Amino acid sequence: MPDAQAIAAQAARFGVADAVHPEDHIWNFVLGHPGFGSRAAAIEYYFADGAHSARHFLELIGPGGRGAVLEFAAGYGCVTRHLALARGFDLTACDIHDEAVGFLRRQLGVRAIASHTCPELFAATGCYGAVLALSFFSHMPLATWARWLVRLTLPLAVGGRLVFTTHGRHSRSHFADPDLPESGFWFQPTSEQSDLPVTEYGQTITTPEFVRAVLLTLPWVELEAWHEADWWAHQDTWVVRKRSHAPVRAVPPPRLGKAPRLWPRRMRP
């Protein structure tokens, strides 16, 4: 069956947009995977898996978690097209790739905003009932890992939830079973996304102890659930709930323009 026919059939089956971007890395990963017997089977998986992820997210946040929802690191909308159907959702998608942001807006018809490589310069200001970061922390280096966790909890409403996934202990087999360092943080500077520097986007495995320790430094959130090897049978799922407003100084403001004077003038050299 030609791709276009299989795509149309699967999109109709789920009632979602049938546009697929040629640079969609999830699409390219699935279509290039040797485990599918045919392209039609891979196309079916792409749509069914996106639907499954959207459904699972809805289950995790429950009926109370509707309203404004941010899908962070949405890529080219494998999951977004299904989330866009959810009742009571005011969905905003987001990605680092401008091309993806344009595609999400124009082809999938959702609100989409650009991200930033620097967590503190990501400009989301909404008051979200839920944020999803699927397969994002599984790629961040140590330099930004915890900062992204801070950044993605800040635009949550009190009572709102951040759902994110990590490569955990069960993901090791996907990376030739590396020994994890005592810190609980393992990073390999390789990736399928050749346009992103591998120092900013690679392969990351975190132990549950590491994630819990970082969460303890964010007193404005509480861990509600951890499901080991839950997503795709290997990524761990984390659900954190915002219990209070974060202190205003949690994220230092970007230093734009003239730097503040820290010393009385007479003390300066």
Ligand SMILES: C[S@@+](CC[C@H](N)C(=O)[O-])C[C@H]1O[C@@H](n2cnc3c(N)ncnc32)[C@H](O)[C@@H]1O
């Ligand atoms: C493994 S893909 C996951 C895509 C999507 N969440 C899914 O599961 O189908 C990781 C995504 O993170 C995005 N990404 C990488 N760095 C980012 C950043 N700083 N801000 C937002 N998105 C980023 C990539 O462009 C890519 O779409």
